[in-house]
Amino acid sequence: MTTAAPATDHSRDPEPINMRAEDFAARPLEVIERIRAAGGSAPVVFLDGQPARAFVDDADVRTILSDRRFVVDPENVPQGLETTRRSDAMVALGLRRDLVTYLTESLLDKDGSDHARLRKLVSRTFTVRRVNEMRASVERISADLLAALPDHADEDGVVDLIEHFAYPLPITVICDLVGVPVADRARWHAWSHQLAQFDPARPEVMNEALGAMIDHVEAMITERREHPRGDLLDALVRARDEDGGRLSQSELVTLVFTLVIAGHETTAHLLGNGTRALLEHPDQLALLRSDPGLLPTAVHEMLRVGGTAVSAKARYATEEVRLERGVVPAGQRAVALISGANHDPEVHSEPHRFDVTRQQGRPGEAHVAFGHGAHYCLGAALARQEGEVAFGSLLTTYPELSLVPGRPPVSDAVPGTLRLRELPIRLRPAEV
Template identity: 70%
Template sequence: MTANPPSARDDLIDLRAPGFATDPFPVIERVRSAGGSAPALFVDTMEATLFVDDEDVRTILGDRRFVLDPANVAGEVTARRSDALTGLGINPDLVTYLTESLLDKDAEDHTRLRKLVSRTFTVRRVNAMRPAVQEIADELIARLPELADGDGVVDLMPHFAYPLPIAVICDLVGVPVEERPAWRSWSERLSAFDPSRPELMNSALGEMVEHIRGMLAARRAEPTDDLLGALVRARDEDGGRLSESELITLVFTLVIAGHETTAHLLGNGVRALLGHPDQWGMLREDPGLLPSAVHEMLRYGGTAVIAKARYAVEDVELRSGRVAAGARAIAVIGGANRDPRVHPEPQRFDITRHHGRPGEAHVGFGHGVHYCLGAALARQEGEIGVGALVSAHPDLSLVPGRGPRPGAVPGALRLDSLPVRL
């Protein structure tokens, strides 16, 4: 297999460009107008093809003719994810924790890991978290007035959107309260990876791995009923088929993925609601719209804009173009979620759009075998968090002249700041 090499072609869309990170939708609509696909330079500097239409995105994410690991494509492999990361300066001893997660596995390996987590990360366990999630949300909201400035303005990102999901996932996994600031710091360094400073990624990842080793040792010495204790028991009962490094990677993935995406679901969602006062007013009058509102938040401004690159194991004809065997395709989740063939008037934010409809019309949680394992928990946090904000501060508003500050992480829709007036 010959991988798409780095290129200096003028027609490539650079997904690393700051403009794409802060507002990807103009680029997405340009690709849609041009036929639904376009060549691009991925975040690892390798070429791939973007696909923005819902039908193509679902095929790339759900069809077994597409795989995450290039090693699963027949023929010579010239581009491995581990090589790309070591080339960027990541310590070779740490690369496995970035390339061997549940999110990176194909076929049998993915099924094996997912079954293990599914035995512990159950719907029953998530539902049992609801009172705790409500309590955390209420406590955070109760503190907002004392954190506000003299004009009643407070930044929701550090004081609500981030603390809520990290407290929830840490409670679920079993991370003590005093250790949670360290997890937040590691997460920030990992998500804001700067290729010119790989030492920051290496230090964050190295510290996190050693911390998880200690947590696992503690659970073996003294079993617990939290998710981590359950994972350790499930792994031991499984006959050790799950390696220690896989278990560490699993914990790392659950905690980081379990709060980063939800934090920005809350941030982007509240921004959208307050930017459309009629929608905020509807939610204030009818809390029964919360489930539909969260789905619309995911469709309109979900955290993930692009999915991990997939490799075609054979030639595949998609609606918007052909993907040759061995080539890389990128499913643009933000494109599928604004496909007018599936979502009429896709630029319109409408919290009633999903009301009373079964299932999910959007792909905010992905599609196929890699559908988000924590989707139920994220929806629960979104409904409780937004509901608590609306109830406690019905007149919440954005602050003119002090608008939200978007983040600059390629492939994700994030906010670094969300000032609001209580």
């Protein structure tokens, strides 16, 4: 339940924090702790260049993500309240107007019945039972990739875990599930990277990637109408063709590329960030190796400290909402900083300490790495399973895995995320 906000004079706010600025992109936790120390909320310029108010405490983050007074689609804000249309904001950033529709038809961008309609079409694919049935396939893919790692090592015996394991595992799993042909998966990896790296100074890069992705999905849909294969894509095509009211053509296209991108990007960086955390904390690594039964709780801790999303999508207040750390006027936007909630000292003791036993004995998820409320991550069970399989297999296959002195991990400073571009590792001790 939301409590009344303390008297807050937002007129005394500092200059808005630019969430696309280098300091936030490269060191988001430092900025988040400054916001916490200054009162728990602050004005920001969000990733799309529009103003908002960001909140870092767990209680406020959960309220923003679950309270029905907040919506993700500004079209659902009552008339007369000042909002900026998403399409106009995207065009102002340089995106082609004919492509913008595909960025506003996503499952992630819908509220209420529209969101429930789209979610229902794919939710059965991600039930715990269906995910458990996929475990053998995930284990096989993981084993094959790990067996091939030495083939990718350089002359010093060093291999980049991001390129050769952290990315290939989840993109193979989700492409198998959705029905993306093997020959096309390298292109999906490249497209998703271009989308994540969006630079307002070079909008043509995103326009090119998004346009190519849309054309590719359209071609896959046409091919499946003639040659169905019995996978998720076939099911979505049938939902479109047999009852067009359930799914528009643009929604179908958007749903496909949203599932593929969301289904591998976040998991890939969980694997990268999680491996780095383990290797930088040898006491926790030793604890996990001595007790593999800790894998589920270890994955939760990796999600808490190294989950990919720093920030959730901005929400619009349909009426004035008084949060614990500030007020969001009707029609204005609130940003839930996921990493802020996951490092809230009121919820997580010593929040910056990495502890693979932290989740033991706690029901549910103490973190919000998968979100909260109606938009809770559809693929959470699959991501957790991939994490458990990947880390378990990695540590078993290469028990002497280590970081490489003089070759530190390379961060990928994409605003609003925690991700690595490279994670050089040595599979076995170097020969003397």
